[in-house]
Amino acid sequence: MQFEIQANLTYDFATPCEVLLLLEAAHGYGQTVHREALRFSPLAEVVRIDDEMSGERRVVFTAHGQVEIDYTAKVEIAPRVWDLQDARMMAVRDLPSEALPYLRASRYCPSDRFESFVEREFAALSGGAKVQAILAWIAAHVDYRPGVSDSSTTARDTFVDRAGVCRDFAHLAITLCRAADIPARAVSAYAWKLEPADLHAVAEVYLGGCWRLIDPTGKAPIDGLVRVATGRDAADIAFMTIFGKARLMTQSFAIIRSAPNDQCSEVDASTSARAMTGRAR
DSSP: OOEEEEEEEEEEEEEEEEEEEEEEOSSSSEEEEEEEEEEEESSOOOEEOOOTTTTTOOOOEEEEEEEEEEEEEEEEOOOOOOOOOOOEEEEEEEOOOOGGGGSSSSBBEEEEEEEHHHHHHHHHHHHHHHHHHHHHHHHHOOOOOSSSEEEEEEEOHHHOOEEHHHHHHHHHHHHHHHHHOEEEEEEEEETTTTTOOOOOEEEEEETTEEEEEEEETOOSSSEEEEEEESSSSSHHSSEEEEEOOOEEEEEEEEEEETTTTTTEEEEEEEOOOOOOSSSOO
């Protein structure tokens, strides 16, 4: 499937500061970027620090005053292996080295605190069946509710509060999977059919010899996710980190599924605006 994606952000920076931007579609991971453009108004001096190994696209720029950032791209997604049914769990000794870091606890995913809970709740299951049971438990016990969490909320907080947004759902799923010795990591993505449209936090588990995307919120189809970044948790995949202070003026995201002849068939878009100070994550 092919998608047209767009992001438009306007921030006001009271004093000059550096900004790390992780907004562009990743190159690789079974997706092909056919064209893309990143624009700044006013023009900004941009330094690229793309990750050649992961295909992630990062830029750093210095901002002052009101800055508008606009990103557009056309991305094609290859068919994905995401079915969990019969997906086999692998012994740690058989895992590839790239998967090993995602077995460990991280800043927002204290998986070492959940081993007893996972053993009690899911011990009879393995592999894909265990991940499906974890997702079903989250769906039954955690409400999707904006305003409950903030940038400091961990999976442990979400487990207690039993509410949160996509990043909280992803952190809890990652934490429970890691506690079950299943490698799991966070992914940020443009998400087709997500309402309202936004950069979406989902997760990925390593089963049956490959990474498989999962959406713990159940709000977006897996085949409609355009990957931006991958990491241990939200600390690695934040779309913007501001090394100073800024106020968010407006923000909008859109993703359109396009036919081969570029005629649009389906669209999801949303615009939001809010005030913000400090670092955006």
